[in-house]
Amino acid sequence: MATNVKIFDTTLRDGTQGEGISLSVEDKMKIARKLDSLGVHYIEGGWPGSNNKDIEFFTRVSELQLKNAKVTAFGSTRRKDTLPENDMNLNRILEVGVPVATIFGKSWDFHVFQAIQTTLEENLAMIYDSVRYLKSKGLEVIYDAEHFFDGFKNNRDYALQTIKKAEEAGADWIVLCDTNGGSLPHEITEIVTVVKQTVAAPIGIHAHNDCELGVANSLAAVAAGATQVQGTINGYGERCGNGNLCSIIPNLQLKMNYSCISAEQLQSLASVARYVSEIANMHMPMNQPYVGSAAFAHKGGIHVSAILRNSSTYEHITPELVGNKQRVLVSELAGQSNLVFKAQELGLDFDNDNQQTKQLIEQIKEMEHQGYQFEGADASLELLIRNAYGKLEEAFKVESFKILMFKNENQPVVTEAIVKLNVQGETVYNAAEGNGPVNALDNALRKCLQQHYPALQNIHLSDYKVRVLDEKDTTAAKVRVLIESTDFNNSWSTVGVSDNVIEASWDALIDSIRYALLGKPKVELHVEEQRERLGLVNH
């Protein structure tokens, strides 16, 4: 039987300490629902003693009727020289009505003196009184021993006394925090082993990633006996982030024979990671372990031909176990085997010897020679392949565009675009402003298409990259533009190459939209709807 390890998610609390992350109450609700379906055991929703947005979240979270996760509120031990029942911070945890309290206290003598400026004895009393008070109100209490590893290294006896106090007061969990993220795995192993010999309460680990060891430290603690792991989705969190649950969970479960969530829940990991990154408005690195779009992407020709023989030659797990998939990147470094794989993926009968295939390979070689790169542009490649096999229905044709830009002395630049399309026989003509020529074109293009393809409303561009190919000529040089688009569930990338950056951007943009519309029928509007959309209401 695999040992159970409880997953404590703090994306909504510690995760929001990360630079650039800010979640509305609505965002938090959406993420909490996802976390629950992923099967985490605890969701730390915020710090009610610290801000009102968090209080609103706790008020509303019951609407969600979570199935798996217990919601917990964060707070500190009572202030020095006060009674717990007079402590606003502890009372807020009670007021928000959660079944679990997570409170942190000081383990490091240096911090007792420097940060809260009190005596070692008073700090022990603060820990004891606070846990006791919350337990007396019937809550499950998780005690977070802040800076535990630094404290242990500095004054081992005192650090151990603090957690013994928490245990004496009835804490259900003692969680050892590497708050500054500076510890190494072998230190974690040694210290957790000592702690396991000292207290009987279940132990947890809360790691940070300042040495790029957040995952390794979490695993080391579990191997030494910890049975709760605190972390965040995608490792969001202050400075370099928290222990990344998207790597910790599969490592524990697929590699170390622990049990955290069900196999089905694990298969939703990649989509949860992507979802949370979208809601948090954070770019998700392609190369993120397990869940990134490049985590099982193969570029080297040697690797690819081996992969085609047997996946496990260059893959450490089956990607589907975490809801991800294998991708083969077509690039100059690779051979024809990559293309064969790609076509098979699309369900096309790709025969190395037939005429279409040969033409397609020639075409791709020629395009790569011009500067195209399809390894980062799966969707453009798919359109090319479909086109070569006659499997591409074009949702629209471009007739023309115009861009006007002007700037006067200290005024900002004004940009306008006019786009004319032929949407399956119908001429559509629209104009829009933008923050630059590509943005203006994007806006005008959407105005042309949205009435016939309402699905476009959920699609947005998530990354835009310009690469100068031939540096000598610079602003006159050939450029490659890569556009990444997303509709929340999927993301896809397209490419354009030209010696005109606007033309390259336009080509990538058109590919992105064409790809998004694959298989989506045109919505025909009634005359009245058309009139209404044009502002010609019939009254």
Add this chain to the structure above:
Amino acid sequence: MATNVKIFDTTLRDGTQGEGISLSVEDKMKIARKLDSLGVHYIEGGWPGSNNKDIEFFTRVSELQLKNAKVTAFGSTRRKDTLPENDMNLNRILEVGVPVATIFGKSWDFHVFQAIQTTLEENLAMIYDSVRYLKSKGLEVIYDAEHFFDGFKNNRDYALQTIKKAEEAGADWIVLCDTNGGSLPHEITEIVTVVKQTVAAPIGIHAHNDCELGVANSLAAVAAGATQVQGTINGYGERCGNGNLCSIIPNLQLKMNYSCISAEQLQSLASVARYVSEIANMHMPMNQPYVGSAAFAHKGGIHVSAILRNSSTYEHITPELVGNKQRVLVSELAGQSNLVFKAQELGLDFDNDNQQTKQLIEQIKEMEHQGYQFEGADASLELLIRNAYGKLEEAFKVESFKILMFKNENQPVVTEAIVKLNVQGETVYNAAEGNGPVNALDNALRKCLQQHYPALQNIHLSDYKVRVLDEKDTTAAKVRVLIESTDFNNSWSTVGVSDNVIEASWDALIDSIRYALLGKPKVELHVEEQRERLGLVNH
């Protein structure tokens, strides 16, 4: 005495296997120069048997006259059933004239059967013959044991036999590769320990990050006796990347008492990381350990007040040790030492306490907050400093510009720009075509200025980079444009930031030209010359 660990950088070879990374020969030269100044011991430049771009790099790398690093070329063991002297791949390594060869061979019996489809005996002979051949030509030989850990787990005896063969043939290093990135630190520890008992040759580690354990695995190998670490800057590499040298080096050196590079070189780590990300046109995550801009950034209110009392309360190392810095309040001294240095260089009396200086620092802070970065834009910084001290004479003022672009069906985009300047009292008005809006503006601007500043004829732009700053809004997002210019003797860089890519480009372009014209007087034209230039020849 600290044990020495050799750093083997494979950014230019394995790093380019990462999705979205593609380096020109020029890029590789720039990165090699930086790696050398960082103090790495080996630079793996590419695979000469695999592509011609890599051969060109090896041909040109001697121009750099590297001081610290030995350049090495990558390749595989000889093909099955051939003689090493007939093996193109091995001979290419010899032809490119490097002092060190790095060749990989199979350790995993499963791969011998599946990937290269030969016998276990022939694979041993391939390893022996290849190492022997390269040694006989006088090269230092690093033997990369591909899939060593997977091989060991599957068939321990055979895996050990392969590296004993390499040792017998004279390999200078045996590097154990976790090619699929699937191993855990405790496995690395156990297996490296066994290897150390089996071979006498020095051992290296080559880790991948598929379990988010690339750094931990590298450290575990060193702790078990490895004295070479292979990795890449920023962890670039196939799938989830290679072991990240930007975390491995400081962990080894600051936390584990090993010695890799000098303390001064370590202080350049953050800037090398940033430089390589710029050249590779890869977004550098803010939260990257040690070197990211948020690695020592403090957001939590409690943390901040503690930090103000004592930095070590929430920082695991002093950021300056790796050339990074704390960010709490908008770092009040951000870049001030650079400013002092820069101003002294310009012969300006830079006094920290005077009003101009304070205003300038405020202005720079505000601009950095908006997304400006002056590290890569010395010329723009110099213009700012000169302006603050009243030492900037503007060669011209911009009155307005207009851009027109249009595209019809299958025609290329036509781009025209009209620029109106005030050149020291004289209105100059000109138009030009271009390969895109920025090129058209550049052309029109030069037409306006060249008659008065003939020196402009020798100046051209040598690099143009666009970086999206705020990824959520993409084509509507704020961008930073970096322009590098050269007049054959010197080169200089300028920056522009705006939510309109044309405006950002224009600002960087104007700075570039202004900088080029510093100290150059306007040439007044005689009436006849003016007429002649305007095509109104007097006959």
